[in-house]
Amino acid sequence: MKKFLLIFLLLIVSGSTFAQQYKSHTVAKGENVYRIAKRYNTTPEAIYRINPTAKEGINEGEILAIPITDDQEYNTHVVEKDDTVYSLSKKYNISIETIYLLNPEADKGINIGQILNVGKIVKKDPTAIDAISEKGKESVLDSLKIIPKERKIIRYITHKVKRKETLYGIAKKYKVTVEDIKKNNKRLYAEQIKKKDKIRIPVYEDKPSPGETIKNPTDSRVSATTRYTIKPKDTKYNIARRHGITIAELEKLNPNMNPSFPIGMQITVPTTIFVSLKDSIQPGFELYEVKPKETIFRILQRTGISADSLFKMNPYLRDGLKAGMVITIPKDTLTASTNFDVTKEKYIDLSKNLYNFSPKKVAVMLPFGLDTLNFEARKDTEEFLKSKQSLRIALDLYSGVLIAVDSAKTRGITTELNVFDTQKSNNEEYIKKMMAENDFNETNVVIGPLYQTNLEIVASELKKYNTPVFSPASRKESSLYDNFFQTRPTNVILQDKIISFVEKDSIDKNIVLIVQQGEKHKPIKEKLIAKFPNAKIAKIEEGNYLYEVRLNKVLDKNKPNWVFLESNDVAMISNVIPLLNAKAESHKITLFTTDKNNAFNNDNIKNEHLSKLHMHYPSVDKEFDNKEVEEGEEVSPFVKRYQKEYGVDPNNWAIRGFDITYDILMRLGTADDLYHSASYEGTTEYVENKFNYSKKLLGGYHNSAAYLIKFDDELKLTLVE
Incomplete structure (x- = not known):
């Protein structure tokens, strides 16, 4: 309370040149400064100026x-999946035009997580707002003591829970809150709802609708306006920012505004000035309007400044970046980097742009099979592990x-790690029970399961x-769930990788196909x-066998022969490879395959032959053996x-566990969430794996980043791409 009074005293002493009005607000669960600003039609900057400690959260x-x-005041709504302007207009009983009037940025489309104004709140206490004065100060402080009255329940509805229903969905259906349902069904504080459960839904006494249709433009965000004359160096950006509105709102106030923005032109602006031009823009800085779908990471890359610098200039960005925001950036940094195209960059280093240092909640689900281990008998346990x-x-x-979590900690990213044993494949009943007994509501990401x-x-x-779910091993994608992330490139992606490579340089080549029946x-x-x-297609005999005479017919002595060998039959590969190797003396032959499966690793297939044929193949990882470090090469x-931690060298799966987890933590450190990070244009790479996620039309996200490797002379593996 003392802190609150001090804020008001400072305001009185500062001597404002205009009569600003204020209202007290008690922060509710889940609210942030941006959402509160939307409710009262002000800006985060204006709230920070009056409440400077709010910058820290x-x-x-x-x-x-x-x-x-x-x-x-206005009701706010956080956009959810499947929300549309039309569905929101029906839900809140307001017109589509009203939503666009209250949220001009919605003209460009609405996105999940976006906060919208959805109608006026009918006020009960008109004395809650007073000008800054002794009387006004007392009125505001008195308003803090008001205790909201409990709504009167007039009856109950009994609801029988159906399959796949959630408390959130039921609450939404009956237009109550989840808390309303739990209060009247106490067991739900400790239990999850199940199919055929019967729960009581309260029906409250009717009250005025929170969503009131705005009948004319004068009821919009800006109620009091004045005329302003354009001065030298004025821009739409700094005028909009000074008056606490977006550029879209400024243009709506001035539909016939001259687009050249000449000095001396008069425009309509809100009477109240939220942020003085002198305070908001200092020498060496400029204003920039955030574009739709633009991210903090993208701005950091385009300007070349650090995350700390950007947040120091724009502290309200910690509550989220929104299209239409006007932010401060160092002058000429954006102009100087306009030609920088991140898509031309092969790799991006996320560790240089960390800004989201809130603790990350990560769940790991793997088949440890602890239920079948006999820890009493060490010999049995060792045999089981083998x-x-x-x-x-x-x-x-x-x-x-574990190594990834520890490594991320050195960069300021802390992790709360929860580990779950999924036991075995196709374990639906057990997994659902396990998830019902644990709270995953605040979990940032789940790594696993394996199957x-x-x-x-x-x-x-x-x-x-x-909640995003990352598949660490499976190559199968999900066509059902938008929250599914496939970390291993699929077979199709691997095929396209090498086919694209050959296609780019195939004009003067003799392409030969040797494909298993x-x-x-x-x-x-x-x-x-x-x-x-x-x-040219080589004829394969019954039993997947290639005769030398058939091979001679498709090879060309006058052109480089680029041969695709597609097979998972050890007998066929051990037949074809020696034939090609023998012909390499008289023909220029390079071997390709879209799938280097285990058959190529058989002892009957000599790596010396693959090396001589310079076989090219796509790969999920680099496949380099860390145990064989050449002299002078750095580990x-x-x-x-x-x-140091385990006393042994890591194998491919250990490396994969590190790369996936470290990439996830770096993405969480440079974005609001993993969906946000999936929009990055560029590839991340770590020890032996790289990642470039993109959304599928149906289903979740897939990783399109794969390697192209070839056998070089002296049995060396060389990274081609």
């Missing part, structure tokens, strides 16, 4: 002084996760929270023929750390 129950432009491949993979992945069937179950259960290899054969219609920091 606000807490539930805290009291803020709110500068206001008119005697009005025989259970999924457990070995899970342990290796998890060891990499596709379990992944689909977890993604389905967490869809209601919009059978339905399984028919799709890749058709795909290669479609891409290379002039390719990666991850490998050193892993060796």
Whole structure:
């Protein structure tokens, strides 16, 4: 209370040149400064000027002084999936035109998480707003003591829970809150709802509708206006910012405004000045309007400044970046970097642009199979560990996760890690029970499970929270869930990687296709023929065998021969590779495959032959062996750390666990959430894996970043792309 009085005393002493009005506001759960500003039709900057400590964050129950432009408050709505302007107009009983009038930025479309004004709040206490005076100060302080009255329940509705229903969905259906339902069904504070449960839904006494239709433009955000004459160096940006409105609102106030913005022209602006031009823009800085879908990360890259600098200049950005915001940036930084196109950059380093240092809640779900381990019998346990491949993979992945969490901590990103044992594949009943017994509402991301069937179950259960689920191992995508992230490039992406490479330089090449018989290899054969219609196709005999005479017919002595070998049959590969190797003496032959499967690693296939043929293939990771470090070559920091922690070299799964987790934590540190980070244009790379996520038309996100590797001379693996 003392702190609140001090704020008002400072305001009185400062001697404002205009009669500003203020209102007290008690911060509710989940509110941020941006949402509060929307409610009172002011700006985050204006709230920060009156409540400077709010820059460090606000807490539930805290009291803020709110500068206001008119005697009005508005209901706000956080945009959810499937929301449209039309559906919101129906939900809040207001017209579409009203939503656009209250939210000019909605003309460009609405996005999940966006905060909209959705109608006026009918006020009950007109004395709550007073000008800054002794009397006004007492009125505001007295208003803080008002205790909201409980709404009167006139009856109850009994609702029988249906399959896949959630408390949130039920509350939305009956136009009550989740808390209203829990208050009248006490067991729901400790239990999850289940199918066929019967719960009581309160019906409250009717009250005036919170969403009131605005009948004419004078009831809009700006109630009092004045005329302003354009001065030298004035821009739409600084005028809009000075008066606490967006550029779109300024243009709506002045529909016939001359687009050249000449000096001396008069325009209409709000009477109240929120931020003085002198305070808002200093020498060496300029104003910039945030574009639709623009991100903080994108602005940092385009300007070349640090996240700390950007937030120091624009503290309200900690509450989120929105299209139409006018922010301060160093002068000429944007102009100087206009030609910088991040898509031309092969890789992006997220660690240089960290700004979101809130603790990250990460859940890891892997099949440790602890329910089948006999810890009493050490010999049995050791045998079990040796025989259970999924457990070995899970342990290796998890060891990499732990190193990633520790590494991110050194960059200021702290992690709350929760680990869950999924036990086995296709374990629906157990996983649903496990998830029902734990709270995932605040979880930022789930890494795992390992098996596709379990992944689909977890993604389905967490869809209601919009929690991202990252698949660490499976190559199968999900066509059902938008919150599913596929970290391994799919077979199609790997195929396209090498086909694109060959296609770029195939004009003077003799393309040869050697494809295994059978339905399984028919799709890749058709795909290669479609891409290379002039390719020569080697005839494969029954039993997947190639005769030398058949090979001679498709090879060309006068051109480089680029040969695709598509097979997972060890016998066929061990037949074809020696034939090609023998012909390499008289023909220029380069070998390609879209799928270097385990058959190529068989002892019957000599790596010397693959090296001589310079075989090219796509890969999820670099496939370099960290254990064989040549003299003078530096060991990666991850490998050193892993060796120190566990006393052994990391295998591919441990490296993968590190790369996936560290990338996730870096993305969370440079974005509001992982969906936001998926919009980055560029590829991230760590020890042996790289990531470039994009949204599929149906389903979740896939990783399109893959490597192209070739066998070089002396059995060396070389990274081509």
